[in-house]
Amino acid sequence: MTGTAYGHPGSARLTPGRDPGQPASAVPDLAALQQRAAQRAAERAGGRDRLRGHIVCDGLVRIFKTEGVEVVALQGLDLVIDRGELVAIVGASGSGKSTLLNILSGLDTPTAGIARVAEYDLLALSNRRRLSYRRQVVGFVWQQTGRNLLPYLTALENVELPMKLAGRRGGRARRERARELLDMVGVGYCADRKPGQLSGGEQQRCAVAVAVANDPEVLFADEPTGELDEATGAEVFAALRTINAELGVTIVVVTHDHAVAGQVRRTVAIRDGRTSSEVRRTARVAADGSTELVSEEYAVLDRTGRMQLPTSFVDALALRDRVRLNLEPDHVEVRPGDRAHTEKEQA
Structure with a gap:
């Protein structure tokens, strides 16, 4: 790309x-x-030569089918x-x-193409x-604040939970790491409060700490x-x-x-x-x-040479259906197509 x-x-x-x-x-x-x-x-990857292409999408396609109707959500998307x-x-x-x-986070499966995160072929x-x-x-933070935290646990316990489920760290080490993460996102003072006692912004910052608890x-x-x-x-x-x-x-x-x-x-x-x-x-x-x-x-x-013109450009020149391309020494010129040609002939 x-x-x-x-x-x-x-x-x-x-x-x-x-x-x-x-x-x-x-x-x-x-x-x-x-x-x-x-x-x-x-430092995490083991050198700067390993930074390239952590997430790669190549010709990614996702088609949803419902009662005989197909909706193409992704049409050959490329991204690095x-x-x-x-x-x-x-x-x-x-x-x-x-x-x-949803595809990159593992919550959905693509229909075709390539989707890779780290060494995982999705x-x-x-x-x-x-x-x-x-x-x-991967970690995930949802838009809805209520989906990110368990309401019956404190902020500290919410951050500890992913580490506990993964069997990482002892109890004391988990608690210290959870406090460290809450401090890092600026809500260390919320450690002993439950989500219902937090503002929306505080909940989302706690959710960020939860999402990175397992590193x-x-x-x-x-x-x-x-x-x-x-x-x-x-x-x-x-x-x-x-x-x-x-x-x-x-x-x-x-x-x-x-x-x-x-x-x-x-x-x-x-x-x-x-x-x-x-x-x-x-x-x-x-x-x-x-x-x-x-x-x-x-x-x-993209790899086939396709490019989307900005909507503002298309509207400004009233481009429709076909356009004319001219190759100049240092750029490509795009001009209105059939309509302009017809008007010129009629003149």
């Missing part, structure tokens, strides 16, 4: 500049956290995520992003190995801030960034929240069951010595 940079209608190319959705004070933090996450991930990355997946309802997350897993994968390799390689979060206000959602996402930086865990977040998506180095957009575009953010030193967060958007080109 490759990327092609593009701008917006009315400009030849998007000029890189500081991301308007990101405060300047947060720029160095984002770069520093990403660097620390890569370092931790390399490296070890230690924190990636946001965005897209409209029905675009396929939650289906992708199309070939037996039921027993799939259960082991879900228990040991998974990958953490998946499906709209973790979807039921929270903006300020509380920012606290939950800060917890995810801390976990990513301190533990080197690869994190994939599905979200509708553009404020959340703007806090990661890489945002992948899914449209009609395929990856359509990516935004990559990098910290650069400006001429005056200040640090800027520069965002560049790329269209995704």
Whole structure:
């Protein structure tokens, strides 16, 4: 999968500049956290040469069949995520992003294609190995706060439970690790409270601690801030960034929240069951010595050469059915097709 940079209608190319959705004070933090996450991930993997391709999807297809009706949720999706990355997946309802997350987390099985996480081929897993994968390799945070925690256990006991079920650590070591994780996500003061005594944001941060209790390689979060206000959602996402930086865990977040998506180095957009575009953010030193967060958007080109034009581009030029392509020395030109040709002949 490759990327092609593009701008917006009315400009030849998007000029890189500081991301308007990101405060300047947060720029160095984002770069520093990403660097620390890569370092931790390399330590977990046994070297930086083993970071590439922690999650790989190639031509991924998922078809749902109900009473003779077929719904194609994923249509040959391609995606590569490296070890230690924190990636946001965005897209409209029905675009396929939650289906992708369910497949990668082992909750659903793809119809065809390649889906691999670490050394696990998700199309070939037996039921027993799939259960082991879900228990040991991945963690999951749901949007609904009530699905993440057992209501009759305290926050500390909720974090301890996955370790106890996996037979990891003695009782005292489990408790110490649980407290450490709660402190890491900023809710150590909630250790002895039950979920009903916690706010929604506190519950979600506890859920993050539960999800990484067994030291998974990958953490998946499906709209973790979807039921929270903006300020509380920012606290939950800060917890995810801390976990990513301190533990080197690869994190994939599905979200509708553009404020959340703007806090990661890489945002992948899914449209009609395929990856359509990516935004990559990098910290650069400006001429005056200040640090800027520069965002560049790329269209995704799959192995067959297919690319989805941004909807805004299509609407701006009223592109329909067919377009004309011209190969220039350093770019490809896209122009309206049959309609423009017919109008020219009639003139």
